[in-house]
Amino acid sequence: MISTNLELMSFKIALILCTSSTAGYLSSLLVKKVKLANISTWILAFAFFFLTVKFFFVIIHSSWLFNPDSKDFFSFCAWSVSAVYLALQFKTKTRVLGAFISPLILLLIIAAAGEEAGKTLRPQNLQNWLTAMHLFLTIFGEVLFVIASCAGLMFIMQNRLLKNKKLSKMIKFLPSLNDLDRINHICLLWGFPVLSTGIIAGMIFAQMSWKTGWLTDPKIIWTFAGWIIYGFLLHQRLAIGWKGYRMALISGITFILLLLSYCGVKICFSTLHNFL
Numbered sequence: 001m002i003s004t005n006l007e008l009m010s011f012k013i014a015l016i017l018c019t020s021s022t023a024g025y026l027s028s029l030l031v032k033k034v035k036l037a038n039i040s041t042w043i044l045a046f047a048f049f050f051l052t053v054k055f056f057f058v059i060i061h062s063s064w065l066f067n068p069d070s071k072d073f074f075s076f077c078a079w080s081v082s083a084v085y086l087a088l089q090f091k092t093k094t095r096v097l098g099a100f101i102s103p104l105i106l107l108l109i110i111a112a113a114g115e116e117a118g119k120t121l122r123p124q125n126l127q128n129w130l131t132a133m134h135l136f137l138t139i140f141g142e143v144l145f146v147i148a149s150c151a152g153l154m155f156i157m158q159n160r161l162l163k164n165k166k167l168s169k170m171i172k173f174l175p176s177l178n179d180l181d182r183i184n185h186i187c188l189l190w191g192f193p194v195l196s197t198g199i200i201a202g203m204i205f206a207q208m209s210w211k212t213g214w215l216t217d218p219k220i221i222w223t224f225a226g227w228i229i230y231g232f233l234l235h236q237r238l239a240i241g242w243k244g245y246r247m248a249l250i251s252g253i254t255f256i257l258l259l260l261s262y263c264g265v266k267i268c269f270s271t272l273h274n275f276l
Contacts, residue, residue, distance in 0.1 A: 007057040011075065015109050017047035018078075022106045023098040037095035041086070044102060048082040074112035076136070078105045080143045088147070088183055094175035097183070100150040134202035138223075141195025145230060148187035149255035150212060155180040159245055177233030181243055184251060188234050195227060196262045226258045 008108075052102055079224030085101045088094070158174055233251060236242040 007054050010054040010057070011109075011112075014047045014050040014054065015113060017043050017050065018102065018106045018109055021047060021098070022102040025096070028096065029099050034095060037098060040098055040102065041089060041095050044082060044098065044105070045086055047105075048079065050087060051079045051082065057078065062077045068113070071112050071115040074108050074115060077139060077143070078108035078112065081105050081108065081146065084140075084143055084147055084187075088274045089188065091186070092150070092175070092179040092182055094179050094183060096174055097151060097154055099178070100154060101147065104146070104150075106165070113248050130201050130205040132210075134198050134205060137194055137198030137201065139198075141198055143186045143225075144187040144191030145251075145255060146195065148184045148191065149252050151183040151187070152252040155184070155248040156245065156252065159248075181247065184247055185237060185243070188230065188237065188251070192227075192230055192234050193228070199223065199227060222258065226254065229254050 021040045021044040024036055024043060028036035028040065054075065055072075081101065082105055085098070085105075108267065154175075155177055158180070159177060162177075230251075231243070233247065233254070237247060
């Protein structure tokens, strides 16, 4: 009972802190103060800490790793985005990028708050270590691609403002284009193998359990298409040296198309992944 209360309290504190962080990041854009973005980053770090505490209590008192409920699923997505973004802050000085990332984290936490506790996410026949590995690695890989796309979006906007000479007063406030390009590179470099491992785990389970039919599942087709495109981008970057505006534009367009296709598949088609 005590641990349940501590879990709930940790989640509520994380929600309050993430709301404050988002407000701080967006305000930093309005007042053009990087110090405010720095403070917001620390607030987000504390929100991440309390989300971690929440999962500590969840994991030690349940079979969460094999059977996460929908509330904890969205919380894990928020935790993953926070973890990747904060880790990147040790390598780059892109605090203002939080104005794109923090609202996404807040939306995921709000989505988690709106879900019913104990609502099973996956059917009974999908509750095993292979599907758990598939779920968590796929989420983490896609989180890396989301952040790559956010960095790409900011790169495109900032590059356009620079060309139009509209950044004279903001140039010291915004991150360098080199740092944004570096984030795009790091996220692609790590996101592709992580997503690949998650996809392979899912394929092994599907072949063992469903034998046939799973290859034509709409969500699997679109996920594989995204995997091919991001693999192509990573190859072009490493082998040919693509970077900067071209990488930012293509990765951003790819992510938007995959997001639209995901929504379209969910609405228009029957899929083996209807539980997500």
